[in-house]
Amino acid sequence: MQKGMGRRWVFVSVWIVCMFLLTATGFAAHGEKRAPKKAILLAAFGTSVPEAQKAFKDIDAQVKKAFPGVEVRWGYTSRIIRAKLAKQGQVLSSPESALAKLMDDGYNRVAVLSLQTIPGEEFHLLDRNALLFGQMAGGFDKIVVARPLLSSHEDMEQAAKAMLKNIPAQRKPGEAVLLLGHGSGKHPADAIYLAMYQIFQELDPNVYLATVEGYPTLDYVIPKLKAKQIKKVYLMPFMAVAGDHARNDMAGDEPDSWKSVLTKDGFKCEAVLKGTGEYPNIVDIWIAHLRTAFDHL
Numbered sequence: 001m002q003k004g005m006g007r008r009w010v011f012v013s014v015w016i017v018c019m020f021l022l023t024a025t026g027f028a029a030h031g032e033k034r035a036p037k038k039a040i041l042l043a044a045f046g047t048s049v050p051e052a053q054k055a056f057k058d059i060d061a062q063v064k065k066a067f068p069g070v071e072v073r074w075g076y077t078s079r080i081i082r083a084k085l086a087k088q089g090q091v092l093s094s095p096e097s098a099l100a101k102l103m104d105d106g107y108n109r110v111a112v113l114s115l116q117t118i119p120g121e122e123f124h125l126l127d128r129n130a131l132l133f134g135q136m137a138g139g140f141d142k143i144v145v146a147r148p149l150l151s152s153h154e155d156m157e158q159a160a161k162a163m164l165k166n167i168p169a170q171r172k173p174g175e176a177v178l179l180l181g182h183g184s185g186k187h188p189a190d191a192i193y194l195a196m197y198q199i200f201q202e203l204d205p206n207v208y209l210a211t212v213e214g215y216p217t218l219d220y221v222i223p224k225l226k227a228k229q230i231k232k233v234y235l236m237p238f239m240a241v242a243g244d245h246a247r248n249d250m251a252g253d254e255p256d257s258w259k260s261v262l263t264k265d266g267f268k269c270e271a272v273l274k275g276t277g278e279y280p281n282i283v284d285i286w287i288a289h290l291r292t293a294f295d296h297l
Contacts, residue, residue, distance in 0.1 A: 034141060036109050036141070036297070037106055037107045037108050037109065038110070038111070038294070038297050039072070039102050039109070040063065040067060040070055040071065040072045040073070040110070040111050040112075040113065040294065041072075041075055041098055041099060041102065041111070041113070042056075042059065042073070042074050042113050042115060043074075043076075043077060043095045043098075043113065043114055043115060044056065044074070044075075044076060044077070044115040044116075044241075045078050045081070045115075045116070045122065045240075046076030046077065046078045046081035046082065046085075047081060047244070048081050048084040048085055048088070048243075049241070051242070051273070052241040052242050052243040052246075052247075052275060053241070054278060055240055055241040055242070055274075055275040055276075055277030056240075056241065056277060058277055058280075058283070059115065059240075060072065060074070062287065063113070063287060063290065066287050066290075066291070067290075067294065070294075071107065074092065074098065075092075075093050075094055075095030075096070075097070075098035076093070076094065076095075077094065077095060077122060077125075077126060079094070095112070099112075099130065099133045099140075100133075103133070103139065103140065107140070108141040109140060109141055109142045110133075110140055110143045111143075111144050111145075111146060111290060111293040111294040111296075111297055112126070112143065112144070112145045112146065113146045113286060113289065113293070114126055114127070114146060114147070115148070115277070115286065116148040116149070116240075117148060117149045117181065117182065117238070117276070118148060118149070118184060118189045118190075118192045119147065119148050119151055119189050120184035120187045120189040121187050121189075123148050123189075126145065127145045130145050131145065144294075144296045144297060145293065146286075147289045147292075148289075149240075149282070149289075150192050156192070156195060157199060159196075159285055160196060160199045160203055161203065162279065162284075163200075163236075163279070163282065164203060164204060165281060166236075166281075168234060168270075168272060172232075174231070175206065175230070175231070175233070176207070176228075176230045176233045176234070177204075177233070178208045178209070178221060178236070178262075179210070179236050179237070180211070180235065180236065180237045180238055180239065180246060180250045180258065181193050181209055181211040181212070181214070181238045182211060182212055182239055182245060183212055183215065184213065184214050190214040190215060193209060193211050193214055193215065193216065196238075206228070206230070208221045208224065208225070212245050212249050218258055218261065222262070222265060225267065226265070231267065231268060232267065232269075232270065233268070233270075234270050234272060235251055235259060235262075235271045235272065236271075236274070237274070237275055237276070238276060240275050240276055241275035241277055242273040242274055242275045242278075243275070246271075247273060251269075259271060
C-alpha cells in the first residue's frame, strides 16, 4: 500500500514539474524559441480633417527616419473618426486591430507609441489593452507602451521650450500667445495643463495655455490678458493635430469660439493652424519615449 502511494506521489510530482516548465516557457512549440521580429505601432485619436493629417504624415516620416528598416503601423482610437475616414475611402485600424494584424504577420515584439499629449484616460485604456496582447497565449513575446508627450517635469520643460521656438517670428513685444489644450475633464492628469501654464509663464509671461475640456479655461485667462492691456493674441493648438478643436473651438466663426469671444472682448486674434506633430523639435520628445520603449524589446 505504501509502495503504491509512493509511486502516485512521484507521478503527481513529475506532472506538477512538467506543468510548471510548460507555463514558464510560454508553451513554446517543441521548445523552439522565436527569432525577434520587431515593429512599431503609432496610436492616435485620429482626425478626419485632411489639412490636419499632415501632422501624422510628418510624425510617420520622422519615426521611420529614427528607426530605419523597422515596420511602422498606425491605429486610431476614435471609432467615429475611423468611420468617417472609411466613408472617404481611407481604412484605418483601431490599435487593437492593428496589433492583431501584427501578430498574424509574425511580429512578436512591439513598441507602441501613444501620441496623446498627457497620460489621461485615453492613454491608460490604450496601455491596458496593448499589454493584454502580451499576456494571451500565442501573443507577443514582448510589448512595451511608450509614454505620451508630457510624462515628467523634464518633458514639460522641454516641450514648453520647443513650443516657444515655434511661435510666429512676426510676434511683437507685448503681444500674447494663447495655446489651446484639449483637457481631460475630471481625470487626475488634467492637472498637467495647469503645471504647463505655470512653466510657460515662467519662460514668457505673455504665453498662456487654456483647455477646451479641462482646466485652466479661457475664462481663467481673459482677465489676465485684460490686466496686461494686451491688444493682440496669437491662437495656437497645443495638440498633435490642428483638427476640429483647433479649427472650430479655437479659430471658428461661431459665437462661442475662442476667436469670437476674444474679438468681442476687444482683442485682435491671429490663428496658427499647425498641430504639435508638425514641429520636429516636439516630435523629438515623443521619439525619445519611443526609443526607450523600443530598447526594452
